[in-house]
Amino acid sequence: MKKYSIVQKLIFFINSVFATVLLLSFVLPYISPKIIPAFAIFSLFVPLLVLVNIGFFVYWLIKLHKNALLSLFILVIGWFVAPPLIKFSKKEVILNNDLKVMSYNVRLFNHYKHEDDITTEQKIYEFINNENPDIIAMQEFYQSELLDIKLPYKYIKTKSKTNQFGLAIYSKHPIINSGSLNFKNSANNTIFVDVLKGNDTIRVYNVHLESLKINPKKENFGEKDSERLFKRLANGFVKQVDQTELILQHQYSWKGKKIICGDFNNTAYSWVYKKLANNNKDTFIESGIGLGKSFRYPYPMRIDFILTDPNAIVNQYKTYSNIKLSDHYPIMTRLNW
Template identity: 55%
Template sequence: MSRHQKKNSFLNKLLYFVNSIFAATLLLSYFLSFVSPKTVPVFSVASLAVPFLIFVNFAFLLYWVIKLKKYFILSGIVLLIGWLFFPPLLKFTKKNIALNSDVKIMSYNVRMFNVYKWTEEEGIGEKIIQFIKDKDPDILAIQEYYHSKDTQLKYPYHYFAPKSKKNNFGLALFSKYKIINKGSLNFKNSANNAIFIDIVKGKDTIRIYNLHLQSLKLNPQKENFGEANSEKLIGRLKRGFIQQANQVEQFLKHETTWKGKKVICGDFNNTAFSWVYRQLAKNKKDAFNVAGINFGKSYNYFFPVRIDFILTDTKTKIHNFKTYSEKLSDHYPIMSRINFE
């Protein structure tokens, strides 16, 4: 064997070793969605990295295929497991049906309409309001809603739940259908919350939840991932995951009180590969999985992350799902056409 061949052989073995680490990490990350963050909260960090790990393993797969090496089998098997048994990262086909009896439901984290100037761009609040008017959803769930005379939307029925009497921000639900009941779960020790309304459409009474789980406050643009802040970062993530788990348990307990048709909208602050999502989506349809296409990226992150969801009961028909590309917040709005008949 020549020196060049030996060098290539060593490089391939080294790359395969690195490949093995990424493949094993992805496989472990898949199954961490079955483990509550309250058990080992630090492991839940891995669920946030699943989209990135899928990309890395796919890159290794392509590399070995091009090199005509059987090493591609490792990443291929791990990716196949994810494709067959876990929510899709990427959808190649979509569903696009429009019936007069459909209900258009939008979920949107508006980042308080830029009241605190997270961006220097002018007129963000007005642009968000105009975007919503143009899309004209029948039901609108807003997270991080800021209530003022400039952010009022003309819906016949609405429910706004500020986090405290001193604040003008919280969760809001707007509806073209009559609201006959409403309420708030009032998460403790958190600026986040869950609210609901019961609406009447024809002969049906439908419950709509607006859910905003604990933020992990993870910002790659501002975060220093160096040694000095690593312990502080991990500690904050652990506390955030535990709070999310507690909030999910409170929500699921409340959800059992409703036996009729329902929709759960919101910003889960976690991915479709997390324990949080697995618990909330159990025995439900995910509008993106049924009718969406591409990555469904709903958060402005450096790789595709889907943390905003529309879920329904299994009997409800989902006819369309779309993630919009408007960069008016750190989240992208999502909307689905849903049919209850």
């Protein structure tokens, strides 16, 4: 019986460590990665910390032990101060005049043959055309000779005149203005368009923040050792700060209807998400269900987002987790004003 007691104490000690770290993680969105770059990395692990604490809570609950209150207390705090990891219910009201907006990191339409299926490129075009969005923002876009997206208006921005890689926004509605923020010293970027829908002008940002270059199929995620990986991630988060501040500065003067979507290369527990989501609605939180995982990796990472202004009504949110044509899943929302 004494041995059992020691095991229980050890389990509770481990439980206490994970509960404390989760509690501390709730302050991460308030600390710029430029101040303490290493702290920003832990924002990637918040979903895991939540799941571990849920596991400890269930463990102690089964044993009818008061230790269950520790993780429960931390999880309740997180429910009120942090974005939800899991949505248990969704709102779905489809109106004929909804604006159907999709965001999709298309991974260069499989240009480098990451997927074995040689018809992946055509299947992506087929998927987009069948879903028939009003607006689609694509990250890691590639100007392929086979390009076949059946939307009449578009704005494509590549890194140079000779480079075929970049970002794109396609629309059913006329694009009356467009531009690029031109991130410095980065392969990533953010572009925007002003779309005319009836009498409304809607600004759409397509965001692709600094990539962390995580390769789940390689040891140390593609780095020689964990120390180099840690340093690379920290440098990536610092770059994201400058990119986010540029986006915030650019959108400051825009007071109309607005959509910010794309691949943030970060989670909802990060500084960059908090800054971009401030005074905006996260369409997953408004109308989504489940984990909302958008990155094709066993770990539950929601790094693709569609945000909109507070006046918008979010009638639907969907993650196409059955579409495995890229390393990201497409996401879609229906909006109305």
